[in-house]
C-alpha cells in the first residue's frame with residue numbers, strides 16, 4: 001500500500017491535462033473476472049466513457065462510485081452489453097471475460113448475459129408468480145424439468161435470503177411483495193442461472209434502511225461465490241460491502257483501489273473531495 | 281482541498297435552512313395583498329372556463345341520455361299489446377284499428393269546405409289546426425293499406441269492443457277483426473278460447489313440421505344434388521367429357537343423384553301429407569265492416585282479444601313477441617317476425633373480423649414498434665396508418681368489392697370452382713369478404729392501440745428479461761405482450777365496436793336484405809364463408825326506408841336499434857371484462 005501511495009504522488013501530470021488513473025486494487029487471488037481495457041463508449045456524438053481500464057477481481061466485490069452522470073451505469077451496462085439497446089451506440093477497446101472480448105465478432109450476447117446476472121436500481125419483478133420469476137432464466141433456456149426448476153428456486157431464494165418469507169407463497173404474484181422483497185427476488189432471479197458475475201446498479205436506492213441492511217448482508221454472503229460489481233451512491237455502503245472501489249468522474253476512472261484506502265487515504269485529491277462529500 | 285475543511289458542509293447547510301425560513305417570513309405580508317389583486321382580474325380566474333367545460337360536458341351527457349331514452353322508449357314500447365278501437369265516423373263509415381300516434385295538422389281548403397260551420401270555427405280558432413290520429417287498420421289484403429289518418433272532427437264515436445282480435449298472420453301482416461268461424465277436420469266447431477288455443481298449438485306444430493321438412497331436410501337434399509351436379513361438371517372439365525375416368529365419376533354422381541331424388545320424393549310426400557291435413561283446420565276472420573277472410577289456422581302466428589287482456593296476459597304477449605323477434609326469421613318484407621339471421625350475421629361477421637384484424641394488426645404493430653428501425657420510413661407508415669382511419673368507409677366497400685370479391689374471389693372461382701361458372705361462388709359479396717373489408721377498415725385502430733400499449737411497457741421489464749439471457753423474441757413473447765395485452769384488448773374493443781356498427785361498406789360486399797341461408801348450417805363443410813348474410817345495421821336501413829310501407833317499419837327500426845345497441849354493448853362488455861381480468865393479473869404492484 002505504501003508503494004501504491006508513492007506511485008500516485010509521483011505520477012507527473014500528462015501533457016493533455018488529463019490525470020492518469022491511479023491503481024492500487026486488492027488482489028482476489030483467483031485472477032480477474034472481467035478485464036476492461038481502454039474502453040471508450042459514445043452515445044451518438046457524446047463520449048460517455050473515456051479510456052476506461054479496470055481489472056475486476058474474481059470473487060471480490062467491486063464498487064463503482066462517482067457523481068451523478070459520470071458513467072457508472074454506462075460502464076456497468078457495458079459489461080453485459082445491455083447498452084446494445086441504445087440507438088447510435090459506439091464502443092472501442094475491449095472487455096474480456098475469460099480471455100475473450102465480449103465486443104469481439106461472433107459473440108453470442110444471449111450466452112454472455114446468461115453468465116452475468118444483473119440487478120437494477122428499481123426492483124423489476126415480472127408480472128408472474130414468484131416461482132416463475134426465479135425460474136425465468138432457466139425457462140428461456142428451455143429447461144422444463146420440474147425437479148431442476150424446484151431445486152433452483154430453493155437455492156436461489158436461499159441465496160437471496162428470501163426463502164423463509166417466500167416458501168409459502170411461491171405461486172402467488174411477485175407483484176404482491178414489498179419493495180425490499182421484490183429486490184431480493186430480483187437478486188434471486190439474477191443468481192438463478194448461476195452466473196459468474198453479478199452486476200448491481202444501485203440495488204438499495206429504493207429501499208429503507210432495514211431492507212438495505214438485508215441486501216448488504218446478502219452481498220457479504222454472496223462474496224466469494226460470485227464476482228460482484230456494484231454501483232452505489234452511498235459512500236458508507238461502498239465502504240461496508242466492497243473490497244475494491246473505482247471512483248469515476250466525467251466518464252473517466254480517476255482512482256481504482258482497495259476500498260479502505262480509497263475511503264481513508266485516497267491517492268488523488270478529487271477522490272478525497274468526493275468521499276468527504278465536498279462535491280458530487 | 282484537505283480533509284480539515286469538512287465541517288464547512290454542515291455549517292453551510294444550516295445557513296441555507298435559515299435563509300429559506302427568512303425568505304418565507306418576508307413573503308407573509310405581500311401575499312395578503314396579492315389575493316385581492318387576483319380577484320379583480322377575471323381572465324386570471326378559472327371559473328368562466330370551468331363553467332364552459334362543465335356546460336359542454338352536461339350538454340353532451342344530456343344529448344346522449346336523450347338519445348338513449350328515445351331509442352329505449354320507442355323500442356321497448358313497440359311490443360306492448362295495445363287496445364283496438366272501433367271508430368264510427370260522421371260520414372257513417374266504420375273502421376277498427378290501433379291508434380299509433382297523433383298530432384296537429386292544417387286541413388286543406390277542400391277538406392274545410394265540407395265541414396259544418398261549427399267545426400270550421402273551432403279549427404279557425406285554433407289557428408287553422410286540427411288534431412288527427414293514425415290508426416293501424418291492418419288487413420292489408422282487404423284495404424290495400426295498413427294505416428289510416430282519422431281527424432278528430434270526423435269521429436262520431438269510439439268504442440272498444442270485447443270481441444275484436446289482434447291477429448298476426450304469417451302472410452299479409454296483421455288482421456284486426458273478429459273470429460267468426462273455426463273448422464276442424466272439415467267440420468265447423470264451436471269457438472271457445474280453449475278450443476282456439478288448443479287447435480292453434482296443433483296447427484303451429486304442423487306448420488313447424490312442414491317448415492322443418494322443406495327448409496331443413498329438403499333443402500339439404502337439394503344442396504347435395506346441386507353438389508353432385510357440380511361434381512359432374514367438374515369431372516367433365518377436369519378429365520375431358522369423353523375420358524373413361526370422367527364417365528365413371530359421372531355415372532357415380534348420377535347414381536347418387538337418383539338416390540337423393542328418391543329420398544327427396546319421400547320427404548316431399550311426407551310434407552304434402554302434413555300440408556293436406558293442415559288444410560282441413562281453417563279459421564274465418566271478419567273485419568269491422570263484415571268482409572270475411574278464410575285461411576288455414578296454421579297461418580296465424582299469434583292472436584289475442586286486444587281489449588280484454590289482463591296485465592299478465594299482456595306481459596305474456598310482450599315477452600313472446602320479444603322472443604319471436606330474437607329467435608325467428610323475418611316475414612312480411614322484414615317488417616314482422618324476427619331478426620335471428622341478422623343477429624347471427626352481425627355476430628359472425630364481427631367475430632370473423634376480429635379473427636382477421638387481431639393477428640394482422642398486432643403483428644404489424646409489433647414489427648413497427650419493436651423491430652423496425654425508427655426513422656423517417658416508420659413515421660411515414662405511422663402517419664399513413666392514422667390517415668387510413670379517416671378514409672370514408674364506403675371507399676373500403678368499393679375496395680372490398682373490387683379487390684376481394686372480384687379480383688381475389690374471381691380468381692378463386694376460376695381455380696377452384698370452375699364447374700359453377702358463370703355463377704360466382706366467391707366472386708361476389710360474402711361474409712368472408714365483408715369481414716376482411718371491415719378488418720381492413722379497423723386495422724388502424726388496432727395498430728395504434730397496440731403500438732401505444734407496447735411503448736407503455738416499462739423499459740425496466742424488458743431489460744430485466746434481457747439481462748436474464750432471454751432473446752428479444754422471448755422477451756416480447758413472455759414479458760412485453762402479456763403486459764401490453766390489456767391495451768391491445770382495448771384496441772380490439774374499439775375495432776369491434778367500430779366494425780359492428782359499420783353498414784355502408786357492407787352493402788357493397790355481401791349484406792342482403794333477406795338471406796336464404798345462414799353462413800353456418802348442417803350441410804358440410806358447415807361454415808360457408810362465401811354466403812351473403814344479413815346484418816342488423818342494414819336491417820334498420822332496409823326496414824325503415826326500403827320497405828313497402830315505412831309506417832309499418834318504424835317500430836321495427838327502434839326495436840332493431842335497441843337490439844343492435846344491446847348486442848354491441850354486450851360484445852364490448854365481455855371484451856372489457858376479459859381485459860379487466862387480464863389487467864388485474866398483470867397489475868403492477870406498487871410498494
Ligand SMILES: Nc1ncnc2c1ncn2[C@@H]1O[C@H](COP(=O)(O)OP(=O)(O)OP(=O)(O)O)[C@@H](O)[C@H]1O
Nearest residue numbers: 043046048066067068069070071072073074075086
Ligand atoms: N441512452 C443514452 N443516450 C444518450 N446519453 C446517455 C444515455 N444514457 C446515459 N447517457 C449519458 O451518459 C452519461 C453517463 O450516464 P450514466 O447513466 O452512466 O450516469 P451514472 O453515473 O449512472 O449517473 P447516476 O448516478 O445519476 O445514475 C450521462 O451524461 C448521460 O446523460
Ligand SMILES: [Mg+2]
Nearest residue numbers: 072073074201
Ligand atoms: Mg446510474
